[in-house]
Amino acid sequence: MPGMQVVVFERTHHLLAKVEVSGGGRCNCTNSFEGINDLSRVYPRGHRLLKRLFHVFSHHDTWQWFTSRGVPLVTQADHCVFPQAQDSHAIIDCLLGEARRQGVEIRTGCPVNSLGQLSDFDFVAVTTGGATKATSLGWLASLGHDIEQPVPSLFSLSVGDKTLKSLMGIVVEDAQVMIPKTNFRTQGPLLVTHWGLSGPAILRLSSYAARLLHDVEYKTPISVNWAGQSIDDIASAITATASLHPQKRITALAPCRLTQRLWAYLAEKTLGTRAGARWCDIGKKDYNRLANAVANDLIATTGRAPFHDEFVTCGGVSLKSVNPSTLESRVRPRLYFAGEVLDIDGVTGGFNFQAAWTTAYVVARSIAQAANNDSQS
Numbered sequence: 001m002p003g004m005q006v007v008v009f010e011r012t013h014h015l016l017a018k019v020e021v022s023g024g025g026r027c028n029c030t031n032s033f034e035g036i037n038d039l040s041r042v043y044p045r046g047h048r049l050l051k052r053l054f055h056v057f058s059h060h061d062t063w064q065w066f067t068s069r070g071v072p073l074v075t076q077a078d079h080c081v082f083p084q085a086q087d088s089h090a091i092i093d094c095l096l097g098e099a100r101r102q103g104v105e106i107r108t109g110c111p112v113n114s115l116g117q118l119s120d121f122d123f124v125a126v127t128t129g130g131a132t133k134a135t136s137l138g139w140l141a142s143l144g145h146d147i148e149q150p151v152p153s154l155f156s157l158s159v160g161d162k163t164l165k166s167l168m169g170i171v172v173e174d175a176q177v178m179i180p181k182t183n184f185r186t187q188g189p190l191l192v193t194h195w196g197l198s199g200p201a202i203l204r205l206s207s208y209a210a211r212l213l214h215d216v217e218y219k220t221p222i223s224v225n226w227a228g229q230s231i232d233d234i235a236s237a238i239t240a241t242a243s244l245h246p247q248k249r250i251t252a253l254a255p256c257r258l259t260q261r262l263w264a265y266l267a268e269k270t271l272g273t274r275a276g277a278r279w280c281d282i283g284k285k286d287y288n289r290l291a292n293a294v295a296n297d298l299i300a301t302t303g304r305a306p307f308h309d310e311f312v313t314c315g316g317v318s319l320k321s322v323n324p325s326t327l328e329s330r331v332r333p334r335l336y337f338a339g340e341v342l343d344i345d346g347v348t349g350g351f352n353f354q355a356a357w358t359t360a361y362v363v364a365r366s367i368a369q370a371a372n373n374d375s376q377s
Contacts, residue, residue, distance in 0.1 A: 001368045006104045007121070011111040011128075016092045018129065022353070023080075027088035030062045030357070031350040032079040042351045044153075044208050045314050046344030049324055050355060057361035059354050069094050080350050114139050115335070122374075123334045123367045127360065130313030130340040137341075140317060144331035148343040150315035151214040153207045156198035156305035157222070163269075164299065167261055168194040174228035177201045180221055180298070184209040187228060192262075195305055197224075204347045210314040218303045225295045226266070227256035235291035242287060246280035253279075256294060266293045312352055316343045326366035327359060334370070336363040 019027055031042075039047035063073055063081070071094045072084040083090035099106065118124050131137050131150045141147045159165065170192040178185035184205060191199035205222070206213060213220065227234050237255040245253055250271070254263035267275040270293040271286060317337050321330055327342075329335040338359035346352045 001371050002102075004368070004371060006102070008099070008104060008106045009110040009112050009118075010106060010108045013108045015106065015108065016095065019092055019095075019353075020088050022088060023082060023350075025088055026082050026086045027091045028080045028082055028348075028350040028353065029066070029073070029091055030059045030081045030354045032075050032081060033059050034079050041347075042349070043344065043346045043355070044210070046319065046342065046346075046355065049319055050344065050358065052324060053358050053362050056365070057358045061361070062354060062357050065357075066091070066094060069098060078349070115143070115332070123336065123370065125336045125338055125360075125363050125367065126317075126341055127337075127339045127356075128341045130345070131316060132313065134315075137316065143329075143335075145321040145329065146318035148315040148318050150313045151210055152304065152312075153210040153314045153345050154203050154312040154348055155206045156193065157196050157202055157206070157218065157301045158303045158305055159196035159299055160302045161299065163265060164192065165194055165196065167192045167265055170259055170262055171199070172226055172228075172258075172262070175201050176225035176228050177205050178223050179205070179209055179212070180223055182209065182212065184212065190224070190226075193305075196301065197222075197299070198305065200348055207312070207314075207345065207347045210345075219301055221298050221300050224297045224299060226258060226262060226297060227294050229256060229295070231291055231295040234294050235288060238287050238291050238294075242279040242282075247278055249276060250279055250282070250290075251275050258294070266290070266297065269293060269297075312345050313340065314343070314345045316341050319343055327363050328366060328370075336366060338363040 022028060033042075036042055039051050043050055059081075066073055066083070071090050073081050074084045075081050112118065115124065126140070134141075134147055134149055137145075137147050137150070172190045172192075174187065175190035176185065176187045177190065186201050186204040186208065188201040188204065189199045190197060190201045227237075229237075234256055241253050241255045251260075251264040251267050254260050258266075264275070267290065270289050271277075271282070274282065274286075319342060322328065322337055322342070323330060327336050327338060329337070339356040340352065342359065344355050344359070346355055
């Protein structure tokens with residue numbers, strides 16, 4: 001509908017601030033989705049709806065949309081997609097340039113708290129992003145929409161173990177992380193920081209278990225397999241190290257490609273002062289204890305990372321409240337929802353932006369079709 005008047009109301013005075021800082025200022029704008037056969041792996045909430053909507057606008061369409069408008073994209077080894085310029089302003093300039101070209105009016109410093117403010121418009125699309133609390137969505141609840149309690153997602157975890165935190169800077173490329181007695185588990189790079197644990201493995205776990213972690217106030221034991229291998233393979237590696245170097249100190253030789261500092265931490269945590277002994281001074285039971293420490297290191301979390309810089313929330317307008325084909329409200333005709341205001345969120349890696357592009361395209365197409373039907377009636 002090229003003749004349609006489109007007005008964007010932006011609460012702040014800084015457009016696309018989230019895009020600007022995403023991906024370390026480079027904007028991880030989508031993902032190649034290579035090897036992802038089940039969308040629930042990357043969208044803990046909303047995967048069924050997105051599977052349907054990706055037939056309308058997928059990551060392939062995102063690639064085509066940006067590249068056809070002069071923004072070449074590149075895919076990294078980890079399947080994350082960035083602008084070739086490695087600068088989020090390439091995406092920002094494209095979006096704002098396209099808006100100007102299409103004659104879209106943008107009004108900054110204009111918060112919207114009720115539909116009454118928009119009574120002059122035929123269609124309304126709510127794209128406010130994630131809410132920090134349910135009261136922010138009260139005006140939508142008052143219209144009859146079901147609201148799923150918003151809680152943080154994609155955050156690092158604080159721990160109380162000072163010795164572990166002293167290992168800050170250590171990166172384990174393929175750790176396995178899980179919450180005991182649950183089905184929440186992930187695998188990938190893990191980073192030890194001065195406040196606790198971060199990296200893709202932790203961020204994914206925080207996404208999968210967002211509600212559980214919120215309910216326990218982010219205080220729970222987590223199990224880390226530092227080697228990312230089976231306990232049998234870890235035990236074999238430890239036994240082999242002991243057999244080949246019986247006169248060496250235990251902490252001097254790290255098995256399973258662990259860093260020296262991390263191995264020393266695990267050995268001392270397991271054996272105490274005996275960690276300084278030689279391999280020939282300990283027995284098979286100690287080998288097994290060390291293997292268990294590598295494969296199942298229980299770490300108590302004390303909360304979220306102190307910076308509270310999570311970019312994503314789970315929760316929002318319930319998907320039961322929208323038409324799954326058009327994303328139009330089931331209780332208020334001509335009101336639509338796109339992006340994180342819906343109860344859709346993904347893990348880190350460009351998946352949340354893809355959900356935003358997909359739902360935005362579906363809403364735009366739905367409004368255009370409805371307007372076209374109006375003009376013909």
